[in-house]
Amino acid sequence: MYKHLLIATDGSELADKGVAHGLGLAKGLGAAVTFVTVSEQFPIFAWGGAMAGYAAGDGLAAYEEEARKYGKEVLDKCKASAEGLGVSAKVVHIEDRRPAEAILELSQTERCDLIVMASHGRRGLGRLLLGSQTAEVVSYSEIPVLVVR
Incomplete structure (x- = not known):
């Protein structure tokens, strides 16, 4: 299947x-x-203030370093879980992208036939304000999406 x-x-x-x-x-x-984790772009609101160019540059470098470190930790844990079950697994960390867009693009590039992701199941104003990457993936995916709650 x-x-x-x-x-x-x-x-x-x-x-x-x-x-x-x-x-x-x-x-x-x-x-x-294939496991994927996505690091979003550096927050644009961090660019304000008189010393914006200098402060944001330092903040950007720290953000990118922490994102890479965290992504590696997350994916190493996933890879170890897969190996423990005898499942063949690849890991991908995508930087500076919106998660839904990166997930959809990777699913095509890797020729996946199912996307599995979790969702909080927010509704109404909470979903509107917080957004839902899962809802966006479900809406635009050309392959089935399994949503886990």
Whole structure:
């Protein structure tokens, strides 16, 4: 049925449920997995103030370094979980992108046939204000999306 799953994670406790569910599915199907985590761009609001060029430059460098470090930690944990189950896994960290766009693009590039990701299931004003990367992926994906709560 499914041969290559894309499992998206941000390293949160909720995302860990999506990772576990996706890995269980991959093991049962004998499918390969690509894990992805996405680091968004440096916040634009950090660029204000009289010393913006200097302060933001330092802040940008620190942000990028921390994002890479965190992404590696998240993906190393995912890879170890996959290896523990005997699931073939690849890891990808995408920087400076909106998560939904990066996930959709990677799913095509890697020729995945299912995207697995978690969602808080927010509704109404909370969803409007906070946005929903999962909802955007579900709306624009050309392949099935499994949403784990």
